[in-house]
Amino acid sequence: MPSDPQSSPAIIQVRDLTLGFGGRPLLKDLCFDIAPGEIFVILGGSGCGKSTLLKHLIGLYEPMAGSVTIGGEVFTGTEGQARRDILRRFGVMYQMGALFGSMTLLDNVRLPLEEFTDLPDEAMDLVARLKLQLVGLAGFERHLPAEISGGMQKRTAIARAMALDPDILFLDEPSAGLDPITSAELDQLILRLSRILGITFVVVTHELPSIFTIADRVIMLDKETQGILAEGDPAQLRDHSEHPWVRRFFNREATEAS
Amino acid sequence: MINGLPRRFRVLMDKKTSVNQDSAQLDVASGPNGECMLVLSGRLDAYTVGPLWSHARDLLIRYSGQPVQVDLAAVAYCDGAGVALLLDLLRQPRDPAAPVALANVPPKVAQLLEPFDAQALAAPPPDRSPPGLRQRLGEGVHDLGRDLYNHVVFVGEATAALFHGLIHPSRVRWKDALRIAQEAGVNALPIVALIAFLMGVILAFQSAVAMKQFGAEIFVANLVALSLFRELGPLMTAILLAGRSASAFAAEIGTMKVNEELNALTTMGLDPVRFLVVTRVMAAVIVAPLLTIFADLVGLMGGALVMMTFDVPLVAFMNQVSQAVSPSDFLGGLFKAAVFGLVIAGVGCLRGLETRTGASAVGVSTTRAVVSAIILIVVLDGLFAVIFFHLGI
Numbered sequence: 001m002p003s004d005p006q007s008s009p010a011i012i013q014v015r016d017l018t019l020g021f022g023g024r025p026l027l028k029d030l031c032f033d034i035a036p037g038e039i040f041v042i043l044g045g046s047g048c049g050k051s052t053l054l055k056h057l058i059g060l061y062e063p064m065a066g067s068v069t070i071g072g073e074v075f076t077g078t079e080g081q082a083r084r085d086i087l088r089r090f091g092v093m094y095q096m097g098a099l100f101g102s103m104t105l106l107d108n109v110r111l112p113l114e115e116f117t118d119l120p121d122e123a124m125d126l127v128a129r130l131k132l133q134l135v136g137l138a139g140f141e142r143h144l145p146a147e148i149s150g151g152m153q154k155r156t157a158i159a160r161a162m163a164l165d166p167d168i169l170f171l172d173e174p175s176a177g178l179d180p181i182t183s184a185e186l187d188q189l190i191l192r193l194s195r196i197l198g199i200t201f202v203v204v205t206h207e208l209p210s211i212f213t214i215a216d217r218v219i220m221l222d223k224e225t226q227g228i229l230a231e232g233d234p235a236q237l238r239d240h241s242e243h244p245w246v247r248r249f250f251n252r253e254a255t256e257a258s
Numbered sequence: 259m260i261n262g263l264p265r266r267f268r269v270l271m272d273k274k275t276s277v278n279q280d281s282a283q284l285d286v287a288s289g290p291n292g293e294c295m296l297v298l299s300g301r302l303d304a305y306t307v308g309p310l311w312s313h314a315r316d317l318l319i320r321y322s323g324q325p326v327q328v329d330l331a332a333v334a335y336c337d338g339a340g341v342a343l344l345l346d347l348l349r350q351p352r353d354p355a356a357p358v359a360l361a362n363v364p365p366k367v368a369q370l371l372e373p374f375d376a377q378a379l380a381a382p383p384p385d386r387s388p389p390g391l392r393q394r395l396g397e398g399v400h401d402l403g404r405d406l407y408n409h410v411v412f413v414g415e416a417t418a419a420l421f422h423g424l425i426h427p428s429r430v431r432w433k434d435a436l437r438i439a440q441e442a443g444v445n446a447l448p449i450v451a452l453i454a455f456l457m458g459v460i461l462a463f464q465s466a467v468a469m470k471q472f473g474a475e476i477f478v479a480n481l482v483a484l485s486l487f488r489e490l491g492p493l494m495t496a497i498l499l500a501g502r503s504a505s506a507f508a509a510e511i512g513t514m515k516v517n518e519e520l521n522a523l524t525t526m527g528l529d530p531v532r533f534l535v536v537t538r539v540m541a542a543v544i545v546a547p548l549l550t551i552f553a554d555l556v557g558l559m560g561g562a563l564v565m566m567t568f569d570v571p572l573v574a575f576m577n578q579v580s581q582a583v584s585p586s587d588f589l590g591g592l593f594k595a596a597v598f599g600l601v602i603a604g605v606g607c608l609r610g611l612e613t614r615t616g617a618s619a620v621g622v623s624t625t626r627a628v629v630s631a632i633i634l635i636v637v638l639d640g641l642f643a644v645i646f647f648h649l650g651i
Binding site (some may be wrong): 124 | 303304307309337338342345373618651
């Protein structure tokens with residue numbers, strides 16, 4: 001039962017984060033906060049580093065400079081048990097679901113429970129069933145990932161990411177490749193989970209309908225300046241942003257050249 | 259306090275599993291009307307409810323004859339695991355006169371419970387019964403027939419594509435073939451050299467020790483050269499090629515299939531067999547004899563080195579080798595190597611094309627490619643031995 005999102009200190013703090021590959025920075029000196037319970041969306045053109053930023057936030061890559069703090073604990077550079085404790089505070093849904101193909105959906109969701117808790121066997125089954133039911137997959141517990149659709153795989157991935165009831169869920173392109181109905185259902189699921197469980201969502205997406213439906217706040221990354229071009233409420237940015245590129249992005253307008 | 263039951267069951271977080279220092283607690287009390295009350299308090303999450311779970315169930319069994327209330331007034335935090343515990347208590351089969359009910363449910367917990375129906379959860383998830391013996395037998399026969407058909411089709415397509423490539427060499431993707439030849443051939447030189455050298459050393463040493471007793475050390479050169487040129491050179495090279503390249507071909511093509519790259523080729527009007535198989539087969543057919551020549555020479559060097567320690571000069575060794583080995587021995591070995599190369603590449607590509615979906619399918623294809631290739635190499639080697647004998651080679 002989480003506290004009021006806006007009144008709490010930031011659950012994620014990014015300070016002076018510079019990231020890139022091979023000594024060449026892709027994004028420089030990023031600073032932003034994410035409040036508990038917030039649905040925070042990372043936007044930007046193709047190749048601007050959205051997914052790379054997400055991978056830095058979840059600790060898969062080490063930044064060139066700066067730090068990421070999660071729940072008041074510095075995550076960047078932290079090792080050992082302290083790092084494992086922070087890792088348990090969040091779940092990640094990867095772009096392609098990344099489900100384990102040899103396991104049933106139930107076993108995929110059970111895996112974190114088996115590894116990190118001492119719940120009885122039957123209790124783990126029940127928790128996993130509830131998670132699958134929450135994402136609308138009751139009755140598919142014994143299916144293998146290859147036997148269900150892409151949308152269902154993504155929903156299973158969300159269920160697995162939620163297995164330990166983390167404070168934060170990171171979603172990489174949750175709507176990519178889904179039909180509009182499934183995409184809208186996924187948006188409703190995110191809103192429901194945010195409302196009921198108070199989970200903080202950090203989402204990378206391009207889908208404008210999704211952004212306007214779910215986002216409390218967005219940041220838009222810029223390839224040219226290697227920084228944050230705009231930050232705020234998506235509807236405000238669409239209608240009132242000073243940057244023509246931001247307005248074009250939200251209004252799906254082609255560039256003048258094309 | 260009811261019937262001497264433990265008054266309080268408290269779970270303190272242990273450091274191994276904790277992410278915070280809160281605890282969950284289960285107390286037993288009497289309600290205002292004498293009913294049993296299970297009082298849950300503290301933090302109900304995946305790390306704290308485990309030890310409470312079986313105790314709470316035991317209490318329900320003990321009080322199976324009377325109504326039980328689960329009081330949640332003192333629950334400070336509850337997440338999915340806590341909800342699962344509550345639903346598990348509610349779904350237990352009970353006498354209708356002795357139900358389990360929740361009391362003083364905090365609004366947030368009520369919200370969390372809302373999507374779920376405890377009675378629906380009483381039934382286990384629908385099981386997918388494994389197929390029966392008849393079905394499995396039928397599927398096995400069907401799969402066998404389909405595999406045989408696919409193999410015949412593959413051999414036909416690959417043969418046609420190879421002939422087409424020979425008639426129209428400009429249509430062959432030589433750049434790809436050379437890249438594959440480099441990976442399968444040039445990069446295999448160190449391992450081939452090591453194995454061939456050791457083979458020459460071992461052959462020469464083992465036989466020289468025995469033959470020295472008869473003063474026939476010089477004939478070790480005949481033994482080493484004939485063994486290497488006719489049998490061991492092509493055979494060991496082919497087995498190494500199967501381990502390195504058949505697996506690589508199967509994994510590469512299998513991953514392409516999983517990633518739908520083969521579908522992309524087909525829809526672009528490109529034949530995957532011409533595009534992928536012909537280049538690999540041609541590369542392997544060229545590389546296998548070259549690697550065999552290399553293995554033969556390095557193996558001879560190993561043998562010569564050992565013989566020098568038995569006081570057989572290098573000149574005498576080489577002279578004996580040149581007398582013992584005829585061109586047909588050498589060329590027969592190379593012909594075998596070329597056929598082995600054809601089979602290794604063909605089997606590797608076939609197993610790659612047969613890959614089904616999922617990451618484990620690529621592993622299965624790779625294993626099948628290596629095993630099939632080695633079995634075929636050994637069987638073909640036996641056939642060559644019989645054929646060469648009858649041909650007098």
